[in-house]
Amino acid sequence: MTVRIPLEQHALHVADLLAPVLSSPAVETVPIEDALGRVTADDVRSDVDLPLFRNSQMDGFAVRAADTAAAPIALEVSGDVPAGHAVPVVLTPGTAIRIMTGAPLPTGADAVVPVEDTELVLGRDDDLAGAVVEIRTSRAAGEYVRERGSDLARGEVIVPAGTALAARHLAALASAGVREVRVRARVRVGILTTGSELSGGETVEFGQVFDANGIALAALVTEAGAAVSFRGTSADDPAAFRAVLDDAVAVSDLVLTSGGISQGAFEVVREVLEPLGARVTTVAMQPGGPQATAVLGGVPIVCFPGNPVSTQVSFTVFVRAALRNAAGLQPLDPASALLATPVHSVAGRRQFLRGRVTTDGAVEQISGAGSHLVAGMARADVLIDIPADTTDLEVGADVTVWTL
Structure with missing residues (x-):
């Protein structure tokens, strides 16, 4: 008679098995171009002020607020400042300077009049030489001016530790000149599917099935924030399975297998791992009753039954939370x-x-x-x-x- 253990008992066993390799994830440094979805290991602080300099919030005209007090008023246009302008510009009192969004504010200016609140009258040669701008409404000091450091001061945290980096985080890092970031290293997971009936090709012979579990487990591992370090298959031959398993263990922090652990014949995973001290059991759950665990070369091995739905359910119930926690991702609690x-x-x-x-x-x-x-x-x-x-x-x- 098969003895079925409670799901909670096996879940605790798997958690204890994985804890030594997942509780203290390593850290690596990656370029921000490769950091999407990665989780920051430290607070990322800015080495600069954001904005980097005092600049215009609008396309318009840089002025002294005091010169607009009598608006409507016409001011001579004494210059032009496009975005990216690298030469400091000085505003002469009683004049205005045309300015684009993001361009450095001229020295002496303390406000920007948006272009829609003005009318530009060009000079004789249809250019800014001799041009005059009519200011329709007065402006207070600071209007439409972005002050240096008003978004973020130098030394402040751009992104705190434990953040799963999204596009908005990467944009902020890039704006502050950050080119690489320390993130949690992904847990390396080896995946090994077993069964002489499996076909990995485009066609199957009579009695064969396509291998869906390798694809499913690789996707589940990736969704959980880990990295697939190895993917392999093995027929129901003990020597062949052991050779592929050794290859997986050599490059992985954790190995997942599917198939080969039930009570019938040709259960190659059970045949190889039981003499090495594997724990093979039946959990009182459906699907996913047969379950096994082992340790080989210090690497935990978690073994799922081979039916496709059983494999996916087993991963979701027993392994997903541990991998997501190691990756720093938000839990998907029941x-x-x-x-x-x-x-x-x-x-x-x-x-x-x-x-x-x-x-x-x-x-x-x-x-x-x-x-x-x-x-x-x-x-x-x-x-x-x-x-x-x-x-x-x-x-x-x-x-x-x-x-x-």
């Missing part, structure tokens, strides 16, 4: 929802039914419970978590859901 459809569950096993959130925030079951129903899994956006001691729930029942 949440509560109301059932939009009645459900039936198997007694004695914690069921993870495929579900979808409805427009009103409830959740409906959209697929059968079979661990082979990959199309049903694709249509789901949550797992509906049904306790082991529950067999039937009606519409409106409160259930726990896991975001996919």
Whole structure:
């Protein structure tokens, strides 16, 4: 008789197994061009003031506010300052200087009149020589002027430690001249799928299936903020599996396998790892009952059953949170929802039914419970978590859901 252990017991075991390699992630320095989605290891401080210099907030005319007090008034245009102008300009009292957005404010100017509040009258040669600008309304000192350091002062934090870098963060870093940033190193995860029936090619022979688990696990690992360090497959041959496993362990902090751990024949993962001290068990859950763990060369190995849905559910329940935490990503904690459809569950096993959130925030079951129903899994956006001691729930029942 198969002894099934509670899910919580196996989850704690996996967490303890992963803790030594995931609790203190390494740090690396990357160019900001490669930092999207990475998590900052330290506070990133600015070496400069932002803005870098006093500049215009608008296209218009730089003036002394006092010279506009009698507006409407006409002022001689004494110069032109485009954005990126590198030569300091001095404003002569009683005149105005045409200025573009972001251009350095001339010395002596303390306000900018937006172009829409002015009318420019050009000189005889249709240029600024001899031009006059009519100022329609008076301006107070500081209007439409960006003061140096008004956004961020030198030494202040641009992005705090623990931030998952998005485009807006990278823009701020680039504006402050930051070219590289220290981030948490990604956990290196090796992925190994097993089974003589697997085909990785474009066609399959009779009795074969396409290998979906390698693709699924690689995507799940990447979504969880880790890096896929190895991807391989092995037929049901112990020597071949051990050779590929050694290759995966050599370049990984953690190895995930799928298949080969059930009670039947040709269970190559179990055959190789049990003599090395592997813990092979059956968890009271569906899908995903067969589970195993081992350690090889100091690298933890977490083994999932080979059915595609079982593999994905097992990763979500046992490994995802640990990887996201190591990466510094926000947790995807289980949440509560109301059932939009009645459900039936198997007694004695914690069921993870495929579900979808409805427009009103409830959740409906959209697929059968079979661990082979990959199309049903694709249509789901949550797992509906049904306790082991529950067999039937009606519409409106409160259930726990896991975001996919």
